[in-house]
Amino acid sequence: MPIKYRRIILAVGFLNSVFRLAPNCLAYAALMDSISLAHDHPHDRQPSWVKNLAKVCGDLPEPVLVDVDDLPTCAPGLPMLLERSAKTTLQAGWDDSTKLVFRARGHDVTRRRLQPYLKLPDPRHRHAVTQLLLCDHPLAVEQLRRRRWARGRIERPQRLCRFCRTAVEDEVHALFGCRSSERLLLARDQYLADLFTQAPATRIMFYTSPAADLVDHLVNHTETLPAFAAYVHDVFRIYDETPMFLLT
Numbered sequence: 001m002p003i004k005y006r007r008i009i010l011a012v013g014f015l016n017s018v019f020r021l022a023p024n025c026l027a028y029a030a031l032m033d034s035i036s037l038a039h040d041h042p043h044d045r046q047p048s049w050v051k052n053l054a055k056v057c058g059d060l061p062e063p064v065l066v067d068v069d070d071l072p073t074c075a076p077g078l079p080m081l082l083e084r085s086a087k088t089t090l091q092a093g094w095d096d097s098t099k100l101v102f103r104a105r106g107h108d109v110t111r112r113r114l115q116p117y118l119k120l121p122d123p124r125h126r127h128a129v130t131q132l133l134l135c136d137h138p139l140a141v142e143q144l145r146r147r148r149w150a151r152g153r154i155e156r157p158q159r160l161c162r163f164c165r166t167a168v169e170d171e172v173h174a175l176f177g178c179r180s181s182e183r184l185l186l187a188r189d190q191y192l193a194d195l196f197t198q199a200p201a202t203r204i205m206f207y208t209s210p211a212a213d214l215v216d217h218l219v220n221h222t223e224t225l226p227a228f229a230a231y232v233h234d235v236f237r238i239y240d241e242t243p244m245f246l247l248t
């Protein structure tokens with residue numbers, strides 16, 4: 001749950017708890033004052049805690065209507081509406097992302113489970129796979145997305161591989177494509193030889209299936225995940241130890 005939604009749900013929880021207080025409590029009286037201010041000055045800049053709450057909820061990407069005229073009735077249902085708004089927004093964020101290339105696309109945000117790769121015992125390998133799946137890694141396709149030239153944004157076709165300088169340095173190219181680094185080739189040949197011995201069915205998959213499907217298979221099977229995570233870590237390290245190639 002994003003922190004923004006947590007804070008709003010916390011405020012709504014406070015609102016509901018104040019409604020349950022006796023009318024002679026100061027917090028209850030203050031809330032009534034705030035509601036009166038929101039009623040009497042609905043459109044001007046007169047500040048009011050209730051008006052601010054209604055505005056924050058109404059400005060969400062998936063707006064939640066706070067009925068200031070009938071707040072005691074509306075308030076108990078707000079936490080559920082806010083959670084639904086958060087899920088809808090998160091799901092749209094996953095589905096509309098232009099940078100997620102692996103299994104994170106199509107992820108159902110309502111399904112909460114500890115992903116198998118988060119149980120990897122070696123934190124370096126766990127970190128590397130997480131970086132790969134969420135596309136937050138040292139490869140140029142991501143790192144140069146964050147940089148700007150004086151003349152503007154570095155477009156994807158210009159984020160070339162630091163070794164071969166011809167293909168875009170993206171996840172699939174680094175893991176399975178580039179053949180211009182001896183260290184990379186050595187690591188890949190060793191990894192694939194071990195993989196095909198340990199799980200022969202992956203050989204056909206490697207040559208016939210899209211790379212995203214292969215990666216999806218490797219991270220979802222306990223027998224292939226540890227070695228794949230170690231390989232991803234090696235590949236990122238090899239790339240990270242060579243400066244990125246920048247077109248001039």
Ligand SMILES: [Zn+2]
Binds near residue numbers: 164177178
């Ligand atoms: Zn390359």
